[in-house]
Amino acid sequence: MTGRGPVLGTRRSGSPSARRRLSPSARRSELLEAAIRVLRRLGPDASRVEDITREAGTAKGNFYRYFPTWGDLLLAVRDSLLDSYQAALIERYRGPGPIDWWAALEAEIERFVDFQVELGGLHEVLFHDRASSGRPVEANRSARSTVALFLAAGIADGAFAPVDADVVAPLLFDVLHGAADTVQAGVDRDRVLAAVRLIVERTLDPAGAESMPPHEARSGD
Amino acid sequence: MTGRGPVLGTRRSGSPSARRRLSPSARRSELLEAAIRVLRRLGPDASRVEDITREAGTAKGNFYRYFPTWGDLLLAVRDSLLDSYQAALIERYRGPGPIDWWAALEAEIERFVDFQVELGGLHEVLFHDRASSGRPVEANRSARSTVALFLAAGIADGAFAPVDADVVAPLLFDVLHGAADTVQAGVDRDRVLAAVRLIVERTLDPAGAESMPPHEARSGD
Amino acid sequence: MTGRGPVLGTRRSGSPSARRRLSPSARRSELLEAAIRVLRRLGPDASRVEDITREAGTAKGNFYRYFPTWGDLLLAVRDSLLDSYQAALIERYRGPGPIDWWAALEAEIERFVDFQVELGGLHEVLFHDRASSGRPVEANRSARSTVALFLAAGIADGAFAPVDADVVAPLLFDVLHGAADTVQAGVDRDRVLAAVRLIVERTLDPAGAESMPPHEARSGD
Amino acid sequence: MTGRGPVLGTRRSGSPSARRRLSPSARRSELLEAAIRVLRRLGPDASRVEDITREAGTAKGNFYRYFPTWGDLLLAVRDSLLDSYQAALIERYRGPGPIDWWAALEAEIERFVDFQVELGGLHEVLFHDRASSGRPVEANRSARSTVALFLAAGIADGAFAPVDADVVAPLLFDVLHGAADTVQAGVDRDRVLAAVRLIVERTLDPAGAESMPPHEARSGD
DNA sequence: TATGAATGAGCCTTCATTCAT
DNA sequence: CATGAATGAAGGCTCATTCAT
Numbered sequence: 001m002t003g004r005g006p007v008l009g010t011r012r013s014g015s016p017s018a019r020r021r022l023s024p025s026a027r028r029s030e031l032l033e034a035a036i037r038v039l040r041r042l043g044p045d046a047s048r049v050e051d052i053t054r055e056a057g058t059a060k061g062n063f064y065r066y067f068p069t070w071g072d073l074l075l076a077v078r079d080s081l082l083d084s085y086q087a088a089l090i091e092r093y094r095g096p097g098p099i100d101w102w103a104a105l106e107a108e109i110e111r112f113v114d115f116q117v118e119l120g121g122l123h124e125v126l127f128h129d130r131a132s133s134g135r136p137v138e139a140n141r142s143a144r145s146t147v148a149l150f151l152a153a154g155i156a157d158g159a160f161a162p163v164d165a166d167v168v169a170p171l172l173f174d175v176l177h178g179a180a181d182t183v184q185a186g187v188d189r190d191r192v193l194a195a196v197r198l199i200v201e202r203t204l205d206p207a208g209a210e211s212m213p214p215h216e217a218r219s220g221d
Numbered sequence: 222m223t224g225r226g227p228v229l230g231t232r233r234s235g236s237p238s239a240r241r242r243l244s245p246s247a248r249r250s251e252l253l254e255a256a257i258r259v260l261r262r263l264g265p266d267a268s269r270v271e272d273i274t275r276e277a278g279t280a281k282g283n284f285y286r287y288f289p290t291w292g293d294l295l296l297a298v299r300d301s302l303l304d305s306y307q308a309a310l311i312e313r314y315r316g317p318g319p320i321d322w323w324a325a326l327e328a329e330i331e332r333f334v335d336f337q338v339e340l341g342g343l344h345e346v347l348f349h350d351r352a353s354s355g356r357p358v359e360a361n362r363s364a365r366s367t368v369a370l371f372l373a374a375g376i377a378d379g380a381f382a383p384v385d386a387d388v389v390a391p392l393l394f395d396v397l398h399g400a401a402d403t404v405q406a407g408v409d410r411d412r413v414l415a416a417v418r419l420i421v422e423r424t425l426d427p428a429g430a431e432s433m434p435p436h437e438a439r440s441g442d
Numbered sequence: 443m444t445g446r447g448p449v450l451g452t453r454r455s456g457s458p459s460a461r462r463r464l465s466p467s468a469r470r471s472e473l474l475e476a477a478i479r480v481l482r483r484l485g486p487d488a489s490r491v492e493d494i495t496r497e498a499g500t501a502k503g504n505f506y507r508y509f510p511t512w513g514d515l516l517l518a519v520r521d522s523l524l525d526s527y528q529a530a531l532i533e534r535y536r537g538p539g540p541i542d543w544w545a546a547l548e549a550e551i552e553r554f555v556d557f558q559v560e561l562g563g564l565h566e567v568l569f570h571d572r573a574s575s576g577r578p579v580e581a582n583r584s585a586r587s588t589v590a591l592f593l594a595a596g597i598a599d600g601a602f603a604p605v606d607a608d609v610v611a612p613l614l615f616d617v618l619h620g621a622a623d624t625v626q627a628g629v630d631r632d633r634v635l636a637a638v639r640l641i642v643e644r645t646l647d648p649a650g651a652e653s654m655p656p657h658e659a660r661s662g663d
Numbered sequence: 664m665t666g667r668g669p670v671l672g673t674r675r676s677g678s679p680s681a682r683r684r685l686s687p688s689a690r691r692s693e694l695l696e697a698a699i700r701v702l703r704r705l706g707p708d709a710s711r712v713e714d715i716t717r718e719a720g721t722a723k724g725n726f727y728r729y730f731p732t733w734g735d736l737l738l739a740v741r742d743s744l745l746d747s748y749q750a751a752l753i754e755r756y757r758g759p760g761p762i763d764w765w766a767a768l769e770a771e772i773e774r775f776v777d778f779q780v781e782l783g784g785l786h787e788v789l790f791h792d793r794a795s796s797g798r799p800v801e802a803n804r805s806a807r808s809t810v811a812l813f814l815a816a817g818i819a820d821g822a823f824a825p826v827d828a829d830v831v832a833p834l835l836f837d838v839l840h841g842a843a844d845t846v847q848a849g850v851d852r853d854r855v856l857a858a859v860r861l862i863v864e865r866t867l868d869p870a871g872a873e874s875m876p877p878h879e880a881r882s883g884d
Numbered sequence: 885t886a887t888g889a890a891t892g893a894g895c896c897t898t899c900a901t902t903c904a905t
Numbered sequence: 906c907a908t909g910a911a912t913g914a915a916g917g918c919t920c921a922t923t924c925a926t
Contacts, residue, residue: 163419168419178398
């Protein structure tokens with residue numbers, strides 16, 4: 001037992017499928033897109049390397065030319081999706097005029113929930129760290145940081161209450177995250193969106209600071 | 222356990238292969254408790270059936286006498302932990318006198334975040350659906366429903382704003398959930414707790430309904 | 443992709459072969475013996491784990507219960523064969539009376555060459571280090587040391603010339619080793635044995651020290 | 664090379680993907696030399712086709728233009744090295760004058776042992792049959808035949824004892840072979856060389872035939 | 885002729901699950 | 906009931922060899 005590939009380089013079958021030679025970047029893209037389709041359909045736990053190469057119309061071994069390991073693929077998928085989401089978000093608000101932060105907030109909530117619902121099995125690829133074993137967890141934050149960026153800008157602009165954005169933003173992100181779960185569990189989308197808006201908008205209401213819940217009024221905490 | 226061999230070997234039985242005959246329910250409890258220890262330590266992906274029977278000091282085959290399948294164990298672990306958490310919660314407030322809902326809210330937030338942080342690898346057993354493949358997702362809701370129960374009672378008591386509790390509660394649950402993640406990611410616990418309180422209390426503030434964010438004030442949406 | 447064995451514990455086929463339950467040591471022996479047969483037939487490079495389990499009449503996975511790795515099997519095979527060879531050698535000469543070292547030498551040469559010829563593909567398992575990656579090379583010496591032991595005893599007994607046994611013995615071992623190769627390559631066994639005897643006996647001839655080759659006579663080196 | 668990526672990257676070509684057209688024989692030589700470097704460094708089991716083409720600064724597919732199969736390369740490497748060793752040996756003694764066979768013997772012993780020690784991972788390429796699966800084992804003999812040639816000439820010249828050179832020579836070769844192993848295993852080179860000389864010179868001593876070991880004296884075998 | 889992307893047979897190893905004792 | 910040896914389907918990953926460009 002030595003470990004050298006196939007024992008006899010046999011080649012004899014008919015013509016299973018013509019060999020498609022692509023540029024590395026094209027092939028990588030095809031694999032990545034195939035992976036996104038498969039992961040959306042099956043989720044990361046049920047997806048296999050071979051599912052992806054089959055979907056991509058290439059040989060199993062080719063996978064490893066582009067993704068040294070399964071975790072690398074997951075990372076690539078995640079980064080790819082988050083990057084494009086983030087790019088689109090930035091694109092939406094980079095005009096010259098001032099931003100109507102509250103309108104934007106409402107629109108983005110809706111968009112993000114819908115985005116997640118469409119994610120299907122990709123959900124946990126993007127939002128749970130199933131890939132990086134020991135790798136910088138930082139990366140995982142980038143979904144959250146997209147939201148954080150938005151809030152921080154709104155706060156800086158004076159539109160939102162001056163909350164501790166670095167911590168509050170991720171938590172509001174979790175609300176959006178949970179909203180997608182809830183919708184997928186069958187609850188009416190608009191009802192969920194209304195609840196999300198309630199939470200987010202009350203939290204960010206600049207006037208909110210003044211009103212004080214009974215508890216704090218009492219103890220002066 | 223990542224590789225081979227025992228990790229801690231918390232074996233308790235007397236002689237190595239003394240056939241310990243236990244009542245079925247006692248044996249099941251031992252396995253369940255062993256599973257909880259192992260899962261907390263290793264998380265569900267790295268835990269093996271054999272890790273659990275070893276920890277429980279019983280034979281591998283015995284596992285299947287009590288849990289037809291690995292997924293069933295996960296379900297049992299989850300239900301067991303959530304049930305006892307919920308029971309304790311109910312216990313805390315079933316006295317005769319009236320409840321200080323805001324004090325309770327604050328206390329419960331803290332408790333729940335700490336509870337999750339201590340969960341370790343059990344976290345995703347309780348809050349992600351790693352067991353039921355095709356089974357009713359409803360089950361997963363029971364963690365959320367613990368919180369929902371509490372809120373609904375507070376609302377009924379008039380202490381909290383009359384929000385759509387069935388939907389809002391799960392979302393606030395997600396805030397707590399995310400808070401635990403954030404703490405585990407290294408952010409200062411008290412800072413996180415403050416942010417959680419901010420979100421939860423503003424959302425539930427009975428006076429909050431009156432204040433209206435600029436957006437709604439403007440558009441009357 | 444999680445890495446948990448089979449995805450669905452299917453069990454349905456007819457009755458491929460009754461499950462034979464053995465004691466661990468019996469099963470280990472069966473595997474070891476099967477391995478010896480297979481390795482003799484195919485040599486280590488062409489042998490596969492599955493060849494061995496098939497030969498042993500057990501399931502592939504069972505191999506790993508007894509040999510954590512392929513290298514461990516090789517080590518076990520080697521040690522097993524050398525140990526029994528060595529034991530037999532010792533047995534042969536442990537009587538009370540004095541040993542006829544020259545007769546013994548001739549007999550052992552013949553035995554050892556025959557032993558090796560019968561080894562077939564096992565040859566390089568025993569005499570080349572195809573197993574231990576980083577493990578103590580010491581083990582590999584044990585084939586040589588069997589011979590060294592014998593020579594050292596004969597020298598101590600005054601029957602052989604007082605050569606540097608620790609170094610000379612392994613080299614004489616290599617002669618025996620090569621003799622087997624030569625026989626296997628088709629050269630007449632007795633002719634090879636005669637040549638081996640020539641080399642070994644001239645080297646160990648106590649009278650040999652006196653005769654001095656022309657070279658040394660000339661230079662007094 | 665054990666893992667991924669280039670090990671040393673001794674690439675020599677000018678621009679990264681400059682199509683270097685070489686005469687077939689020049690290209691073949693480059694590959695062969697690259698192979699020798701790689702094999703010396705890594706040994707045959709850890710060397711890959713791609714390591715060799717990388718070292719040679721050419722494309723992977725090019726390998727198969729010159730060596731139909733991995734085994735063919737190994738054969739070519741072996742023959743190349745042995746041929747040049749043999750050529751150098753012949754060169755050394757083809758002058759007009761008479762040869763001092765005993766001085767030559769001693770020198771060649773030293774040279775050959777050193778040669779082998781420097782072989783590194785090439786060792787088993789030259790001296791074990793890792794290439795020819797079913798092919799004539801005869802080929803493997805050519806290392807041995809180099810030595811045989813030398814001895815036969817010395818015997819013909821009357822300098823060495825009239826032994827059965829065709830069989831004795833390979834066995835003495837095995838002594839040299841083993842000597843290299845021993846040196847590499849850490850034993851002092853000069854001590855090993857002394858032992859080798861002892862064996863070889865006693866075997867070839869023309870006067871040796873007269874002295875007869877006790878055994879033969881006794882039994883007249 | 886050169887290139888390097890593509891192919892796919894292998895083969896190891898893991899581990900949920902089964903079942904003889 | 907308990908035990909733990911046995912089973913075998915999976916699936917990751919490697920790499921000699923092929924072939925479109």
